[in-house]
Amino acid sequence: MPKIKMPRSSPSLDMTPMVDLAFLLVTFFMLTAQFRPEEAVTVDTPSSMSQQPIPTENLMTIIVDSAGRVFWDFTDKKVRAEVIKEMANRYKFQLTDDQMVRFTNLNAIGIPAQQLPAYLDLNSPTERKEVDRASRGIPYDDANNQLLDWIRVTQLIFSSGSGGKNPLVALKGDGNANYSTVNQVIKIFQGPTVKINRFKMITDLEESRM
Amino acid sequence: MAEAPGGGEGGGGGRHQKKRAKKGNTRIDMTPMVDLAFLLLTFFILTTTMYKPSTLQLTFPVPPEDDQPKELDKVNNALTLFLTSKDQILYYRDAYKPGETQLTRTNFKDVEKMLIELNKPTIERINTYAKQLNEQKINEAAFDSLKNLAQKQKDALFVIIKPEKDAKFRNMIDIVDEMDISGIGKYAVQDTIKPEEQLLIDAEKLKF
DSSP states (O other): OHHHHTTOOOOOOOOHHHHHHHHHHHHHHHHHOOOOOOOSSOOOOOEESOOOBOOSSSEEEEEEOTTOOEEEEESOHHHHHHHHHHHHHHTTOOOOHHHHHHHHHOOOBOSOGGGHHHHHHOOSHHHHHHHHHHOOOSOEETTEEHHHHHHHHHHHHHHHHTTSOOOEEEEEEOTTSBHHHHHHHHHHHHSTTTOOOEEEEEEEEOSOOO | OOHHHHHHHHHHHHHHHHHHHHHHOOOOOOHHHHHHHHHHHHHHHHHHHHOOOEEEEEEOOOOOSSSOOOOOTTOTTEEEEEEOGGGEEEEEESSOOTTTOOOEEEETTTHHHHHHHHTHHHHHHHHHHHHHHHTTSSOHHHHHHHHHHHHTSTTSOEEEEEEOTTOBHHHHHHHHHHHHHTTOOEEEEOOOOOHHHHHHHHHHHTTO
């Protein structure tokens, strides 16, 4: 070993490969990083010690924000496309192909069904944000229970495409939402038509707890 | 794709310079660049793994076909928790006895200690199983079933959680989380607060 080292006069090593590698990794992580998707609603979820990860597919999420507004979301685009078709059918509105595509690519939806076509006509995210902010969420009172329809339609479409299986259900509630609001949603979950008795509640990982 | 040839040229250029540098020695110190690269690398690694919301599984009992709600009051070793406004918890032990039952007040900080204290036999059992799991005497599946069994024992604590109307959703998550922490397997979230219980709560609330 010393014999090989001797001829080298300079002790500094060539760092180029290391830099190459480091930047390669940086690029990789930058490109693969999944940015937090643009949400129609900001929800501050409570924290818990649970380490169960959130499923990334076949998951229907019902979001309840701090003001008690309710949003619907589904992970798989195929199912989303079918759901909006069926919802258009049930609520008697027409959607163009462009509007359908937009719906499939969006995330959480918290617009009463009657306003959906107008909402899906909006081009820019800022305009949609504006509407989302003014919206009162999906109606879920007894007289006009559109949330139940969303859940039911999702269930029907998902189970027909997957051989009778039910989609996973998650409830994402803001920590400051009133329990009575959340309870109303849970009551809808447990209702006789949808019968969801097992669901997940989305929480943040508790940071410091010793 | 477009970048690849450019990078190759850059590398070639570097090598040329190095050959000449043997005479003049115009090497650049790359240490700060490496520092920066690794800093960015660390940052991206950390941020990508940090943001992971977790989930809390909650199973509600299937509502009974008949309208008769199940009688839960006769269960032994029960604890009824009322989640009320301002992050306060009121609780009483065992079955409701008219005239005798008194509510005690606690909060989310102290409730964990209390639950662990009340559920000691179960926790001890689970700890022994966890030890066996660590020593690889039993496998994961066996541990889970033993843990389940321990949580269903007669002396295991049974908790009924009744959030009041003005409780926050955070309160419910917190308390369900506490159930997980203190190894309580038998718990139910109910929204039916009986009128006599409500009277007690209202009386206690005046003292807040």
